[in-house]
Amino acid sequence: xxxxxxxxxxxxxxxxxxxxxxxxxxxxxxxxxxxxxxxxxxxxxxxxxxxxxxxxxxxxxxxxxxxxxxxxxxxxxxxxxxxxxxxxxxxxxxxxxxxxxxxxxxxxxxxxxxxxxxxxxxxxxxxxxxxxxxxxxxxxxxxxxxxxxxxxxxxxxxxxxxxxxxxxxxxxxxxxxxxxxxxxxxxxxxxxxxxxxxxxxxxxxxxxxxxxxxxxxxxxxxxxxxxxxxxxxxxxxxxxxxxxxxxxxxxxxxxxxxxxxxxxxxxxxxxxxxxxxxxxxxxxxxxxxxxxxxxxxxxxxxxxxxxxxxxxxxxxxxxxxxxxxxxxxxxxxxxxxxxxxxxxxxxxxxxxxxxxxxxxxxxxxxxxxxxxxx
Amino acid sequence: xxxxxxxxxxxxxxxxxxxxxxxxxxxxxxxxxxxxxxxxxxxxxxxxxxxxxxxxxxxxxxxxxxxxxxxxxxxxxxxxxxxxxxxxxxxxxxxxxxxxxxxxxxxxxxxxxxxxxxxxxxxxxxxxxxxxxxxxxxxxxxxxxxxxxxxxxxxxxxxxxxxxxxxxxxxxxxxxxxxxxxxxxxxxxxxxxxxxxxxxxxxxxxxxxxxxxxxxxxxxxxxxxxxxxxxxxxxxxxxxxxxxxxxxxxxxxxxxxxxxxxxxxxxxxxxxxxxxxxxxxxxxxxxxxxxxxxxxxxxxxxxxxxxxxxxxxxxxxxxxxxxxxxxxxx
Numbered sequence: 001x002x003x004x005x006x007x008x009x010x011x012x013x014x015x016x017x018x019x020x021x022x023x024x025x026x027x028x029x030x031x032x033x034x035x036x037x038x039x040x041x042x043x044x045x046x047x048x049x050x051x052x053x054x055x056x057x058x059x060x061x062x063x064x065x066x067x068x069x070x071x072x073x074x075x076x077x078x079x080x081x082x083x084x085x086x087x088x089x090x091x092x093x094x095x096x097x098x099x100x101x102x103x104x105x106x107x108x109x110x111x112x113x114x115x116x117x118x119x120x121x122x123x124x125x126x127x128x129x130x131x132x133x134x135x136x137x138x139x140x141x142x143x144x145x146x147x148x149x150x151x152x153x154x155x156x157x158x159x160x161x162x163x164x165x166x167x168x169x170x171x172x173x174x175x176x177x178x179x180x181x182x183x184x185x186x187x188x189x190x191x192x193x194x195x196x197x198x199x200x201x202x203x204x205x206x207x208x209x210x211x212x213x214x215x216x217x218x219x220x221x222x223x224x225x226x227x228x229x230x231x232x233x234x235x236x237x238x239x240x241x242x243x244x245x246x247x248x249x250x251x252x253x254x255x256x257x258x259x260x261x262x263x264x265x266x267x268x269x270x271x272x273x274x275x276x277x278x279x280x281x282x283x284x285x286x287x288x289x290x291x292x293x294x295x296x297x298x299x300x301x302x303x304x305x306x307x308x309x310x311x312x313x314x315x316x317x318x319x320x321x322x323x324x325x326x327x328x329x330x331x332x333x334x335x336x337x338x339x340x341x342x343x344x345x346x347x348x349x350x351x352x353x354x355x356x357x358x359x360x361x362x363x364x365x366x367x368x369x370x371x372x373x374x
Numbered sequence: 375x376x377x378x379x380x381x382x383x384x385x386x387x388x389x390x391x392x393x394x395x396x397x398x399x400x401x402x403x404x405x406x407x408x409x410x411x412x413x414x415x416x417x418x419x420x421x422x423x424x425x426x427x428x429x430x431x432x433x434x435x436x437x438x439x440x441x442x443x444x445x446x447x448x449x450x451x452x453x454x455x456x457x458x459x460x461x462x463x464x465x466x467x468x469x470x471x472x473x474x475x476x477x478x479x480x481x482x483x484x485x486x487x488x489x490x491x492x493x494x495x496x497x498x499x500x501x502x503x504x505x506x507x508x509x510x511x512x513x514x515x516x517x518x519x520x521x522x523x524x525x526x527x528x529x530x531x532x533x534x535x536x537x538x539x540x541x542x543x544x545x546x547x548x549x550x551x552x553x554x555x556x557x558x559x560x561x562x563x564x565x566x567x568x569x570x571x572x573x574x575x576x577x578x579x580x581x582x583x584x585x586x587x588x589x590x591x592x593x594x595x596x597x598x599x600x601x602x603x604x605x606x607x608x609x610x611x612x613x614x615x616x617x618x619x620x621x622x623x624x625x626x627x628x629x630x631x632x633x634x635x636x637x638x639x640x641x642x643x644x645x646x647x648x649x650x651x652x653x654x655x656x657x658x659x660x661x662x663x664x665x666x667x668x669x670x671x672x673x674x675x676x677x678x679x680x681x682x683x684x685x686x687x688x689x690x691x692x693x694x695x696x697x698x699x700x701x702x703x704x
Binding site (some may be wrong): 065067072073074095096097098099100102103104105106107108110111112114115116117118119120130131132133135136199200201202203206 | 416418423424426427430431434457511521524525527528530531586612615616617618620622624625629664665668669670671672673674675677684
């Protein structure tokens with residue numbers, strides 16, 4: 001027999017095969033050996049070791065497995081979310097699976113959730129991007145005794161769309177209100193306001209725009225509020241935003257409610273030198289271009305919804321539910337109340353960390369000086 | 375003179391040969407191997423709940439693949455079918471919003487599907503635009519119509535449609551039953567009717583077929599209409615299944631899955647040969663892989679990696695067996 005790398009043998013041992021299959025697999029014969037070997041290697045990469053001792057003070061537990069169903073599994077926004085999940089699972093001797101759809105196809109997410117129920121997952125976290133489709137699968141999971149939380153997205157405003165135990169993420173409407181409140185706090189005192197949005201009506205961004213609109217209305221500051229659709233790819237967003245801002249010389253404030261539009265807004269404000277006219281600009285998320293604009297001053301602020309916590313905290317909640325036999329129940333958690341401004345942007349931009357998804361390495365992030373407050 | 379000796383061994387050998395001569399044999403073997411593997415890897419694989427989940431992975435791909443095979447065999451392709459899938463349930467909704475009862479509203483959506491196929495077909499065969507380009511344009515056009523008319527906002531299944539929901543994807547097994555029925559019907563069409571014979575002839579050699587009196591244009595247009603109509607029907611089934619009408623449903627993902635299923639099942643992309651049962655088995659392979667990977671807990675990013683490798687391995691095996699078959703080795 002050819003020489004087999006010890007790592008491969010070790011990985012194959014995790015498969016629990018009979019001796020003949022094992023030999024054939026190692027010799028590389030047989031129809032399924034390639035896929036078997038691939039699976040074994042993946043499994044061998046550290047997901048299936050039994051827990052030697054309990055986490056911290058806790059008793060030894062089985063390696064509970066939590067399934068995360070996401071609507072855009074490969075989106076960079078969720079990179080820190082996956083690090084959060086991985087870190088929490090490493091703390092607690094658990095396993096996880098990151099699955100769902102690559103481009104918001106709800107049917108695929110529903111299938112992945114149902115497969116999680118069939119596989120008897122120990123807990124499920126779902127990004128509920130549709131207010132109806134997940135009701136059945138979530139009920140099926142709860143009926144099967146599997147705790148379910150939602151993360152990142154939670155149906156429509158006033159309608160969570162499922163019977164999940166709790167939501168961990170950013171309440172979208174409230175975060176929109178924060179966007180508007182920060183605009184007033186930054187010195188907005190009336191005039192034309194424009195709000196850029198990638199896809200009007202989309203459940204995961206429209207409520208933000210509504211929140212900003214309502215806060216401005218309630219503030220009593222005299223203004224007009226216009227919502228402009230920009231589309232979903234950056235070049236097109238740049239065109240749409242530049243066209244609008246060039247055509248409206250009296251704009252006093254420009255807001256954006258999604259990561260792409262915010263990035264494009266910052267670039268356009270810089271290009272048209274709108275800061276010279278005193279335009280206030282703000283938006284959402286921490287795309288590299290957005291941070292650049294905050295640093296350069298063309299964006300006054302952007303809202304961080306802390307994607308790391310959207311992975312870390314659901315694992316904690318599901319783990320405690322399992323550990324306590326359901327006595328410690330997941331609670332709604334708002335992960336969003338953090339503004340990034342010129343004062344604190346350096347710590348996001350200059351330091352590469354797992355918490356923002358910009359680095360894979362584990363390390364302590366140093367900070368110094370006072371903590372900004374009102 | 376002595377009768378040829380038929381030892382049991384030779385009988386088995388002949389049985390194997392007979393089996394492998396079926397075009398679908400290799401893919402069936404792959405399917406069985408995968409099922410055996412996943413059942414050994416996780417005992418819940420063959421439970422009823424999971425079989426229902428697998429059927430939900432398989433059915434939409436299998437139905438669209440049935441149409442796509444007809445088109446591929448006749449030498450064309452429809453890239454827009456996934457976007458017809460997204461638009462159709464919205465058309466049903468708009469129909470019901472304007473006062474139609476549910477069944478006429480569904481008929482309207484299906485007719486729209488056939489009409490889109492007609493346009494695809496006319497532009498392709500009459501104006502001579504390659505179907506890859508025609509249907510690429512149609513892909514964006516349909517997507518635009520869906521997004522604009524729906525404001526990119528999902529809608530619930532209207533209350534008036536609840537009554538038929540169980541038949542149309544609401545019931546756990548409804549979708550796969552439709553899929554199997556459609557596969558059987560269109561396999562018969564392809565291999566037992568004049569339409570099927572002409573489809574193969576057109577894809578194998580359009581010029582020769584036309585000389586022999588086959589109405590090449592009609593065959594192609596008809597197959598475009600069938601594909602688009604099946605896409606519309608699948609979209610409606612899926613909307614009923616997930617109880618929500620989604621502007622981002624279907625799309626290029628399901629279209630490519632259907633083409634992959636067809637190709638895995640032995641359909642030649644260049645036209646002239648293919649089977650719908652093979653495409654169904656291709657859809658089963660894709661569905662079993664996706665479900666199985668979810669069951670054993672492979673994360674999404676590795677998933678594409680393994681899926682891609684699995685498709686390539688299945689294809690290489692397929693081509694290899696096909697070569698043996700033409701050489702007469704089996």
